[in-house]
Amino acid sequence: MKKVLVTGGTGLVGKALEAVIKEQAPADEQWYFAGSKDADLTNLAATQALFAQEKPTHVIHLAAMVGGLFHNMNNNLDFLRNNLLINDNVLQTAHEQGCTKVVSCLSTCIFPDKTSYPIDETMVHNGPPHPSNYGYSYAKRLIDVQNHAYHDKYGRLYSSVIPCNIFGPHDNYKPEVSHVIPGMINRMHQLIKENPDVPESEKVFTVFGSGKPLRQFVYSLDLAELMIWVLRNYDSVEPIILSVDEAQEVTIYEVAQAIAKAFNFKGKLVCDTSKADGQYKKTASNAKLRSLLPDYAFTDFETAIETSVKWYKDNYDQARK
Numbered sequence: 272m273k274k275v276l277v278t279g280g281t282g283l284v285g286k287a288l289e290a291v292i293k294e295q296a297p298a299d300e301q302w303y304f305a306g307s308k309d310a311d312l313t314n315l316a317a318t319q320a321l322f323a324q325e326k327p328t329h330v331i332h333l334a335a336m337v338g339g340l341f342h343n344m345n346n347n348l349d350f351l352r353n354n355l356l357i358n359d360n361v362l363q364t365a366h367e368q369g370c371t372k373v374v375s376c377l378s379t380c381i382f383p384d385k386t387s388y389p390i391d392e393t394m395v396h397n398g399p400p401h402p403s404n405y406g407y408s409y410a411k412r413l414i415d416v417q418n419h420a421y422h423d424k425y426g427r428l429y430s431s432v433i434p435c436n437i438f439g440p441h442d443n444y445k446p447e448v449s450h451v452i453p454g455m456i457n458r459m460h461q462l463i464k465e466n467p468d469v470p471e472s473e474k475v476f477t478v479f480g481s482g483k484p485l486r487q488f489v490y491s492l493d494l495a496e497l498m499i500w501v502l503r504n505y506d507s508v509e510p511i512i513l514s515v516d517e518a519q520e521v522t523i524y525e526v527a528q529a530i531a532k533a534f535n536f537k538g539k540l541v542c543d544t545s546k547a548d549g550q551y552k553k554t555a556s557n558a559k560l561r562s563l564l565p566d567y568a569f570t571d572f573e574t575a576i577e578t579s580v581k582w583y584k585d586n587y588d589q590a591r592k
């Protein structure tokens with residue numbers, strides 16, 4: 272019997288994993304989804320108590336301080352320290368308590384700022400990250416270093432996945448921390464609701480920045496399926512990029528258009544170039560994933576945006592906002 276502990280089990284990706292597992296839970300796996308109320312993983316004793324209670328054989332480690340561009344820019348120290356603590360506590364406790372496999376989460380936004388494209392798994396440590404999120408990036412990069420060190424010293428198979436930008440139901444819509452998609456969904460919803468006397472065709476939705484940066488976005492439910500596949504089938508310490516294909520890259524302006532379509536928004540979209548753009552692009556190659564899972568069909572971007580907007584509207588009262 273595999274006992275799988277998901278740290279960060281109450282977040283965007285954790286909830287997607289829970290939904291996928293509910294659909295296809297095999298008889299020889301038990302899953303436990305832990306949030307920060309179960310244990311503050313910045314605290315070693317609390318981490319040890321959670322592992323002692325749940326006795327996992329396998330861990331999907333998602334828990335992290337996570338945020339969008341603006342939240343990162345203002346809080347690099349907190350992103351660095353909280354994530355270093357969480358990762359060290361989880362990995363060391365998993366090791367001490369005999370977990371055979373840990374799959375942790377890196378991100379395509381931790382890659383070197385100055386690099387060639389597309390980025391691949393061999394390039395994580397090739398240069399400094401973008402200055403906007405160096406705290407988060409270095410803490411995440413050290414997961415890979417630590418995975419190799421546990422392998423070298425103890426033969427542990429602790430691995431990591433590198434998702435591109437993620438979105439879906441249960442996202443974090445809080446304006447001060449949100450990533451671009453939940454941030455836009457929340458703002459567009461507010462704009463449509465406020466000033467009901469103003470005709471919608473006269474309302475203006477502001478896209479932060481030039482709208483030109485390119486991003487790859489993976490739907491959280493797709494990512495969850497891929498992470499479950501990694502847990503069961505991918506036996507390597509080396510990280511693996513879990514991203515949509517390069518051809519599925521979209522501009523931030525196209526994201527705004529897809530969200531506007533999902534809301535059936537009749538107003539205008541305008542770019543505010545006084546706001547930061549962040550990295551222009553961070554195109555990632557999913558060639559390694561494709562070599563192992565050539566036929567995986569990612570959910571179409573517009574369909575996934577529609578489902579995400581519908582979830583937000585249907586669950587407005589409970590959404591993190």
Ligand code: NDP
Pocket residue numbers: 278279280281282283284285305306307308310311312313332333334335336337357376377378379434435436437438441442443450
């Ligand atoms: P969320 O912000 O939605 O969820 C974060 C999770 O971490 C929550 O379950 C939260 O618990 C938990 N958590 C945070 N701090 C602590 C703590 N001190 N102790 C215990 N649990 C804690 O994040 P996502 O689901 O978006 O991210 C999952 C993983 O994917 C992260 O590792 C992130 O770095 C990575 N990632 C995310 C991307 C994205 O676009 N969102 C892109 C690439 C990688 P609670 O809610 O109960 O407080």
